[in-house]
Amino acid sequence: MRLIDWQLAFEQHLLSETSVANSSFAATLLGGPTLDVDTGLAIYHNAYLSRLQEVLRHDFGAIWYWLGDDEFALLTQAYIRRYPSAHYSLRWLGERFAVFILEYLVAEQSAPLAEMARLEWAFTLAFDAPQGAPLTLNDMAQLAPEDWPTLQVILAPSVQQLLCRFNTVAIWRASKDESDFPGSQALNLAQLCLVWRHENVCHYRSLEPGEAFALAGMVTAGWSFSELCAQLAVTYEEGAPLQAVTWLKQWIQDGLLERRVP
Amino acid sequence: MSSSFPSLGYGLGLRNEYYEQILAQSPAVDWFEVISENYLVPGGKALYYLDAIAERYPLVMHGVSLSIGGPHALDTEYLEQIKQLAERIQPAWISDHLCWSRGNAHQLHDLLPLPYTEESLYQVAGRVRQVQDVLQRPLVLENVSSYVRSKADDFTEWEFLNALAHLSGCQLLLDVNNVYVSSRNHGFDAWTFIRNLPPESIRQLHLAGHMDYGHYVVDTHDHPVCDPVWALYQQTLEHFGPVSTLLERDDHFPPFEELLTELSKARELGASALARRSLCA
Ligand SMILES: [Fe+2]
Numbered sequence: 164m165r166l167i168d169w170q171l172a173f174e175q176h177l178l179s180e181t182s183v184a185n186s187s188f189a190a191t192l193l194g195g196p197t198l199d200v201d202t203g204l205a206i207y208h209n210a211y212l213s214r215l216q217e218v219l220r221h222d223f224g225a226i227w228y229w230l231g232d233d234e235f236a237l238l239t240q241a242y243i244r245r246y247p248s249a250h251y252s253l254r255w256l257g258e259r260f261a262v263f264i265l266e267y268l269v270a271e272q273s274a275p276l277a278e279m280a281r282l283e284w285a286f287t288l289a290f291d292a293p294q295g296a297p298l299t300l301n302d303m304a305q306l307a308p309e310d311w312p313t314l315q316v317i318l319a320p321s322v323q324q325l326l327c328r329f330n331t332v333a334i335w336r337a338s339k340d341e342s343d344f345p346g347s348q349a350l351n352l353a354q355l356c357l358v359w360r361h362e363n364v365c366h367y368r369s370l371e372p373g374e375a376f377a378l379a380g381m382v383t384a385g386w387s388f389s390e391l392c393a394q395l396a397v398t399y400e401e402g403a404p405l406q407a408v409t410w411l412k413q414w415i416q417d418g419l420l421e422r423r424v425p
Numbered sequence: 426m427s428s429s430f431p432s433l434g435y436g437l438g439l440r441n442e443y444y445e446q447i448l449a450q451s452p453a454v455d456w457f458e459v460i461s462e463n464y465l466v467p468g469g470k471a472l473y474y475l476d477a478i479a480e481r482y483p484l485v486m487h488g489v490s491l492s493i494g495g496p497h498a499l500d501t502e503y504l505e506q507i508k509q510l511a512e513r514i515q516p517a518w519i520s521d522h523l524c525w526s527r528g529n530a531h532q533l534h535d536l537l538p539l540p541y542t543e544e545s546l547y548q549v550a551g552r553v554r555q556v557q558d559v560l561q562r563p564l565v566l567e568n569v570s571s572y573v574r575s576k577a578d579d580f581t582e583w584e585f586l587n588a589l590a591h592l593s594g595c596q597l598l599l600d601v602n603n604v605y606v607s608s609r610n611h612g613f614d615a616w617t618f619i620r621n622l623p624p625e626s627i628r629q630l631h632l633a634g635h636m637d638y639g640h641y642v643v644d645t646h647d648h649p650v651c652d653p654v655w656a657l658y659q660q661t662l663e664h665f666g667p668v669s670t671l672l673e674r675d676d677h678f679p680p681f682e683e684l685l686t687e688l689s690k691a692r693e694l695g696a697s698a699l700a701r702r703s704l705c706a
Contacts, residue, residue: 164577166544167529170496173537174528192573196612198641203572203610206643211535247531251490251503252462291469321468363470 164191173207178247182208215243215256222257223283226276228338241267254291257284275329275347282331285323285358289365292321297361297418312389315423318382321360322419328353332369355379361418368417373398377410378419385423427666428627430596433483433517435692436671442678444474447482452685456483456517458671462490464514465506479514485629485671486511487598488521490532491556493566494539494549495525504559511560517669518628520565520598523549523586540575541585546592553593565628567598570606570635570644582607583621590626597622599668600631601658602644605651609642615657624665632658632691633673647676649687658691659698667699 164172172188182205194200219239220227227235245267246259261280265273297319306314318324330348337345355375358367370378380386380394388407395403414420434455439447441463446452457478464475478484488507492500511519524536539545556564568586580588586597599622608615634648650658650672662668672688 166540166542166548167496169540169575169577170525171529174530174533177528177533177535178531191576193576193611194573195610195641197639198572198610200573202641206572206641207535207537211533214534248534249532251492251500251527251532252465253534254462254466291466291471293467294469360469363473 176204177208177211178244179208180244184208212240212243215248215253216240218253218256219243219260222287223260223280225283225335225338226279228341229276229279229334229344238264238267254287257287260284275331275349278325278327278329278331279334281325282327282335282356282358285325286365286367288323289321289358289360292360295320295421298415298420298422300412300415302422303412303415312387314388315385315425316381316414316420317423319359319419319421323358325356325358326353327356327369332356332367357419359417359419366417374410377407378414382420427624428668429625430628430669432667433485433669435688435695436485436669437684437688438487438671438673438675439475439478439484440674440678441471441474443681443684444470444478446681448474448477451481452681454482454685454688456485456669456671458485458487458673459514459516461486461488461507461510461519464510465503475514484514484516485669486514486516486519487567488519489536490526490534491521492525492527493521493523493552493556493564494545495527496529497527499552499555500527501559504556508560518565518596519560519562520567520629522569523566523589524569536569538569538571538574541578541580541582542575543579546580546585546588550589550592553589553595557594563594563596565596565598567600567631568603568607569600570603570610570642572610572641572643574611581613581618583618587621587623590623595626596628597626598629598631599627599661600633601661602631602633602635602650602654602673605654605657606635606642606644616660619657619661620664627665627668629669629671630658630661631671631673633675645676646673650691655690655694659694662695662698663702663705666702667695670695 169191176184176188184204189200189204192200194203216236216239230238242260242263245263248256261277261284264277264280328350330350333345334347355370356367377391377395381391392404392407395406399406436456436458437454439457439459459475463471522536524538526533526535526537553564568582589595590597604615604618632650632654633646634650636643636645670691672691674684
């Protein structure tokens with residue numbers, strides 16, 4: 164058997180549903196004095212699946228907590244068979260888990276679970292995203308008064324945005340606290356949740372609609388600070404500049420923003 | 426007969442569980458081995474600690490996904506990232522495993538054994554030379570544990586390692602525990618394996634624990650080193666002279682102090698083996 168054919172047979176064995184290899188491949192192998200070929204092949208087969216499942220337990224701890232050991236094992240096994248790893252680093256193994264959940268489960272079960280998968284994946288993305296150059300309060304103190312009205316910002320590279328339609332953040336929190344499962348519920352109003360890294364620690368925060376609107380205006384629509392004030396004046400009237408400064412200060416303290424370079 | 430490289434002494438695998446303690450206590454570890462893939466990321470905590478620890482300790486890069494024996498083309502993007510990481514932390518050397526970890530279609534994330542045939546030998550030797558051309562340094566390859574072997578073998582594993590070092594100029598990372606594990610699983614003599622390796626190519630040693638199931642042994646890196654492996658380690662140093670030694674632990678992480686105690690044991694057993702060597706010289 165040529166090397167490449169032997170390796171293809173070995174790969175097929177690892178990827179197959181059962182840990183018993185096909186007999187023509189097993190016939191190319193030798194065991195040892197007390198380790199037979201079938202046991203040896205089962206060691207590789209089980210190690211392949213359990214190594215990948217362990218990574219998913221780590222990256223999707225809240226889904227594991229939600230489903231329990233058995234259901235999580237079934238779901239991840241099906242995922243690994245459907246989307247075998249495509250990247251050399253196990254860090255990317257869970258990239259398509261949210262999409263898979265939507266494809267694999269019935270809609271009423273999949274929508275809240277997929278949202279959780281996206282939230283947990285957002286943490287993995289924030290964890291090792293580029294550092295960038297987040298604005299600091301000190302930078303703002305140095306900003307000349309005449310530069311304030313034209314100030315424009317973008318999100319720092321680690322910031323992930325999720326629109327939550329369910330109480331996913333509450334369930335995630337409960338899993339971290341190892342408290343009782345709070346039950347999955349749809350929210351009355353979808354909520355923007357941010358996940359990001361600041362000074363090497365990951366953070367998350369849900370934003371009220373007004374703050375979410377203001378942030379999106381600046382980082383997505385590209386409003387300058389004076390445009391932000393003008394937009395907020397519709398709701399806050401003469402209190403608009405104060406509200407704008409309060410939010411901007413909060414975002415900067417959180418490490419969410421970088422200066423937009425024209 | 427001795428290894429031709431200066432020894433870095435006694436090192437530990439760098440794991441995120443221990444970052445804070447290493448920086449706070451500057452423990453008496455001579456060097457650290459880092460899993461290269463953990464740092465092939467754009468930013469974050471791991472790189473922050475890596476840079477800080479690189480300022481204080483010699484580092485060695487140890488990869489797990491080169492797949493030097495794989496049926497696919499070498500991943501040039503991966504190699505480029507390895508090269509960039511090496512520029513960043515200036516490792517004393519770069520190692521990976523004599524195995525394949527990627528199949529034709531997918532990443533398999535395991536250290537899979539190769540048939541020790543002439544076909545494999547020339548295939549792997551050619552790929553080692555390609556890697557060395559990119560990295561501009563010798564590649565160091567580690568022997569892996571295995572649970573099956575191919576009937577078609579033309580060589581023993583140690584003959585294959587000899588021939589590969591000869592043909593490609595690669596150096597060897599001798600994992601003493603892996604030799605022990607494979608010797609039990611396949612029924613060969615571990616010392617025959619070790620004493621037949623080319624001394625001038627031995628760059629580094631690994632020590633680790635395993636799981637003994639009686640009929641077979643699985644390389645798990647989640648236990649302390651066992652007595653037969655310590656004995657083999659002493660024989661190895663007596664035979665090759667001083668070689669950089671690394672204690673691996675990849676799971677069931679004990680308190681850092683326990684690893685330091687085990688590392689002291691390696692130092693003591695190593696020193697007495699080297700003393701015996703100089704008496705007999
Ligand atoms: Fe090893």
